[in-house]
Amino acid sequence: MKKIPLMNLTRQYERISEELNSAVINTLASGQYILGDELVNFERDFARYCGKKYAIGVGNGTDALTIALKASGVSAGHEVITSAMSFFATAEAIAGIGAVPVFVDCTSDTYTIDVMQIQGAITQKTKAILPVHLYGQCADMDAINAIAEKHNLIVIEDAAQAAGAEYKGKKAGALGDMGCFSLFPTKNLGCAGDGGIIVTDDESLYRKCRAYRVHGSGTDGLFTYNELQGNCGKCGGVEFYGNMPKYYNFVLGHNSRLDTLQAAILNVKLKYLDKWNNERRMLAAKYRNGINTSKVVTPYCADYNRHIYYVYTVLSEERDALREYLGKKGVSSGVYFPVPLHLQKVFEKLGYQKGDMPNAEILANQGLAIPMFAELTEAEAEYIINTVNNYENM
Numbered sequence: 001m002k003k004i005p006l007m008n009l010t011r012q013y014e015r016i017s018e019e020l021n022s023a024v025i026n027t028l029a030s031g032q033y034i035l036g037d038e039l040v041n042f043e044r045d046f047a048r049y050c051g052k053k054y055a056i057g058v059g060n061g062t063d064a065l066t067i068a069l070k071a072s073g074v075s076a077g078h079e080v081i082t083s084a085m086s087f088f089a090t091a092e093a094i095a096g097i098g099a100v101p102v103f104v105d106c107t108s109d110t111y112t113i114d115v116m117q118i119q120g121a122i123t124q125k126t127k128a129i130l131p132v133h134l135y136g137q138c139a140d141m142d143a144i145n146a147i148a149e150k151h152n153l154i155v156i157e158d159a160a161q162a163a164g165a166e167y168k169g170k171k172a173g174a175l176g177d178m179g180c181f182s183l184f185p186t187k188n189l190g191c192a193g194d195g196g197i198i199v200t201d202d203e204s205l206y207r208k209c210r211a212y213r214v215h216g217s218g219t220d221g222l223f224t225y226n227e228l229q230g231n232c233g234k235c236g237g238v239e240f241y242g243n244m245p246k247y248y249n250f251v252l253g254h255n256s257r258l259d260t261l262q263a264a265i266l267n268v269k270l271k272y273l274d275k276w277n278n279e280r281r282m283l284a285a286k287y288r289n290g291i292n293t294s295k296v297v298t299p300y301c302a303d304y305n306r307h308i309y310y311v312y313t314v315l316s317e318e319r320d321a322l323r324e325y326l327g328k329k330g331v332s333s334g335v336y337f338p339v340p341l342h343l344q345k346v347f348e349k350l351g352y353q354k355g356d357m358p359n360a361e362i363l364a365n366q367g368l369a370i371p372m373f374a375e376l377t378e379a380e381a382e383y384i385i386n387t388v389n390n391y392e393n394m
Ligand SMILES: *Cc1c(COP(=O)(O)O)cnc(C)c1O
Pocket: 060, 061, 062, 063, 086, 087, 089, 090, 132, 158, 160, 161, 181, 182, 183, 184, 194, 195, 196
């Protein structure tokens, strides 16, 4: 058997290549490349998919988090509580706007933020909670929202790994004040380059996100300015030369739009998201039922969650040996992520120590992702299960 990849985007492309090709060619021919109709359609359909009123397409998932935080009024000196186990961008977005990431351990079973530890991390400076739906499984949002309500905090979901996942029947991204997604190619819903999107029900947050993605300009920029000044409603006083509000800047923003070309690709792929997520779930069920060696613990899914297995991470005390063995047998594997956020060098000034977040550290040391994508064949799945089960410590 040929080496089995961890993920394979070519196989995905081949399933729908005709549709994708024509979407790309039509967009090229349209001459509309920035904020075009395909983007407007994708924002409408993705918002609807999540059960939210508004969506704002941005340049990538990191910018989605940054812009959502800024729109929510998080700024220098504020603290944002998040999980110690995530991709770096979660903490980078917080620190990047001058706020302080405050890390809380993940639970030992779902690997999402341990809600029991959030309360103790709240201070006078806390402004928001940023749970991460790690690997495609939602954090315990009811508990998080209850704490947020009690302390008047904003809840921003990092749903970058969870497009289409559900918590108690509601979609990831639709569970807090704002939901942020990455549309990076390998994510469950991915484009052919960088992309991101924010969803919300709040019109004011929506308008602010729209302002921040285009240099804080235009009527949405003016709206944002007025809100920040506390004189909402008094939007008069600005006359736009030649009806060109886009050259009037009111707040410092970003140049971060989701490309029209990427939106055209996403409009094709969104139709398949549920199908592909179901195929991932079927593969996960096969793994759960098939893997029976005591050397490996398969992932747990809380009964209120619909997990969409962005990655399938098993735990093994012999992770590195297992990884080497699998590699020799032609099975690719990955580690998400070898360094938990509180131990990243860039955050050394925050003063965390090894041992502070035991569950995140176990995941970093013992977690191993095995191949997970919708197009993995039956024969490959069998081979992977048998190979894992035949693992012996050498
Ligand atoms: C991928 C990812 C991001 C960042 O998304 P980009 O599109 O790569 O900027 C943020 N958070 C998590 C949990 C991710 O997995």
